[in-house]
Amino acid sequence: MWSATARAETYEVYRGPRKVKEVLGSEHMVDVTRLRPATVYVFTVRARGADGRLGPPSRGVRARTPAAAADDHRAPTRPAAARGRAAGSRAAQLSWSASTDDRYVVSYDVHQGGTKIHSVGGGRTAAVVTGLRPGTSYSFTVRARDAAGNVSPASPAVRLTTPGTDDGRAMAPTSLRATGHREDGAYYVDLSWVPPRVDGEVTEYEIHLDGRRATSLVFGGSAPRDRATYSFYVGRAAGVTHRVRVRAMLPDGTWGGFSAERTVTTGAGK
Structure with a gap:
């Protein structure tokens, strides 16, 4: 994916x-x-x-790839206790009970109707599905897969409807902090935040300053999962108060909601 x-x-x-x-x-x-x-x-x-x-x-x-599983023709058991809820108008959080297998389960496939749309590792029993549309009814099922490619029967269907409006909070960065520092006669805003909890890595963010897009940030290599940080130039004038907020590009290619807005004043306390 x-x-x-x-x-x-x-x-x-x-x-x-x-x-x-x-x-x-x-x-x-x-x-x-x-x-x-x-x-x-x-x-x-x-x-x-x-x-x-x-x-x-x-x-x-x-x-x-796992080692060959010779003569394994037995599929994993059906995932049970499947449940889910809408997370804002563009995402859903799904969970289920673990399947069992005579060897081991290597993955769970999430299906929307008859189409596989997502997979997670065999040690996980939850997934976040993004890229949904507001005000739309969905039906999801989950199938377990073993190392030999045997696929379980589908879980009971999880049916849900996304709300018609989206405030973005479910897929927004949280715990945004904004401070400032002065360096070589210029002022910088220092940000830190907790990335949204989604399947996959969040590598790209958009930072808005005073109501307008100020810059984009793309993490190379391994993106931070617990807390992200970034610092950027805002000018040379002291005593200027700025408003700042952040949003993330989700793994499905759509933008999540904006974080809470924070204010920071250049040269404050100095």
Whole structure:
């Protein structure tokens, strides 16, 4: 699964240097088959625009296939006690009871209707589904998958309706703190916040200053999960009060809601 890229016509999936899949720009997940057991692979994704140009590769994702499970034809048990709730108007939080298997469960697949839209590891029994539409009814089911590719029966359906309006709070950064410091005659705003709790990494943020977009922040490598920090220049005048807030680009390529707004005054207390 990967985040959406604006105006992508298609996505190309590569295993090392070799292209193995191509999907439409509306899809953000694909299954890659015919892999060898107990082998490490590196996958990347590239977006192709309407003009035919191929974008740069994504960050490489390493995956190790499990050892071969010989003569395993028994599927995991059906996930039970499935439940869920809307988290704002564009997301849902799902949970279920763990399945059992004669060997082990490697993943859980979340389906919307008859389409798989998300997967989580076999040690997890919850997922956050984003990219939903306000005021829309959804039906989700969960299936367990073992190392041999056997898939369980579907869990009981979880039916929910997203509310018609979205204040964004469920997918917004929280605990935003704003302070300032002076360096070489200039003033800077120092921010810290807790990233929204979603499946996958949140690597991109947008910072608004005094009601307008001031800058974007993209974390390379491993993005912070517990608390993110950032500092940026705001000018050389003391005694200026600024309003600041932050929002995150969610793993499905949509923007979450804004954090609570904070104020900071340049040179305050100095």
